[in-house]
Amino acid sequence: MSWALQIPKADLADSSARHVLLCLANYASADGRGTFPSVNRLSEDTGLSERTVRYKLDLLREACWIVRGNQALAAVYIDQHDRRPVVYDLQLSRGANAAPRSKRGADFDAPGCNLQHTGVQISTERGADSAPKPPLNHQVTKEQLQGELAGVIAEQDQQVLDSADDRQxxxxxxxxxxxxxxxxxxxxxxxxxxxxxxxxxxxxxxxxxxxxxxxxxxxxxxxxxxxxxxxxxxxxxxxxxxxxxxxxxxxxxxxxxxxxxx
Missing domain, CATH: 1.10.8.1180 (Helicase, Ruva Protein; domain 3)
Known part of the structure; x- marks a missing residue:
């Protein structure tokens, strides 16, 4: 869910779609896979109508925030095909921190450059390069976070399987x-x-x-x-x-x- 909370508003401006994505992330495993709450469940969680939820899911798919996942996961718990919700995978690669900007960019070297970037004036620094500052509320990189979670992903997936029957x-x-x-x-x-x-x-x-x-x-x-x-x-x-x-x-x-x- 922390991944969904850190998505810039400029990348996902629709507040209702963001709310639906947050709820999907709440049911997903640690690596973003295997989330399949029903439309009715998402409607109850978000307070939106089922019709609106379906529309926002389509919007999230078109914007590639979510993709269809392994549909066999829902079949494990729901025998009737017409009652199975769609299984989605979250695209965690989206919304990752951008690579540091090159100092040799054309804008940076332009004469009289006085660019503003997130409220900080860019200017030529002397001496050794300073270490890039991590963004607020995100003190580790995506790669570091994935490394820390690697040992518990299998356990998280199993917890999803164990708890799905209680939710569905x-x-x-x-x-x-x-x-x-x-x-x-x-x-x-x-x-x-x-x-x-x-x-x-x-x-x-x-x-x-x-x-x-x-x-x-x-x-x-x-x-x-x-x-x-x-x-x-x-x-x-x-x-x-x-x-x-x-x-x-x-x-x-x-x-x-x-x-x-x-």
Whole structure:
């Protein structure tokens, strides 16, 4: 995100497009790759309409601030093709510090030269060349920053993959597996033993929801639904007189959660 914040206003004057780019950078890995928040998510983050967000994304692509990335990354988490957002890569090479100006430039050697550059008058210096001053709020060069981040890029990428499921809402699919920590937390909150999560229970849960593609949720949300499913099945098994197919039986009834079942 720091890269997007340092883009000169003259290079990206559209404030709304800059806001969208900042949000994209917030979801990107350390090297700017693999950002794929949905248009709806960008709309919520920026406060812009979805139509405006799409227009600003087109503007950023035309200006080469972003390019299409590896679309397979979104496919890892979202099984339905028509629900996958576009994966973008940020063009971090844009906006880098320009190379120091040559002292032998024609303007510099012109007679009576009195150029102003960022508020500093340029004049011929005597003695050894002075070291170039780093720009404000950016005390290291792009190359130095990339060197410092080289050892953690792989870890950052993995964090993107691990967290993407929590950010993206998707319909249930056959290959889905609950995240270990998320489902363990939900089981503990529901007061369920860890051994209540079996392959048979997961298969039944997935089979029920795969048939309902209109239902979408985040990875954490699906873990909550799974814990609720397990608790409901245990309560129904323990309750005498409530059997599948009996009058009044509702497979989706969750009123028991609030004490509706006795």
């Amino acid at each position: 809402r998707f319909a249930m699919f056959a290959q889905w597996e609950p995240a270990a920590k998320a489902i363990a937390d939900q089981l503990a909150i529901a007061g369920l033993p860890s051994d209540s999560l079996t392959d048979e229970v997961i298969s039944g849960f997935k089979g029920f929801h795969v048939a309902k593609p209109s239902t979408v949720d985040s990875g954490a949300g699906w873990c909550f639904r799974l814990a609720t499913w397990i608790k409901r099945e245990r309560v129904k098994t323990a309750c005498v007189g409530i059997q599948a197919g009996a009058p009044g039986y509702d497979d989706e009834d969750t009123s028991w959660i609030n004490g509706g079942a006795n």
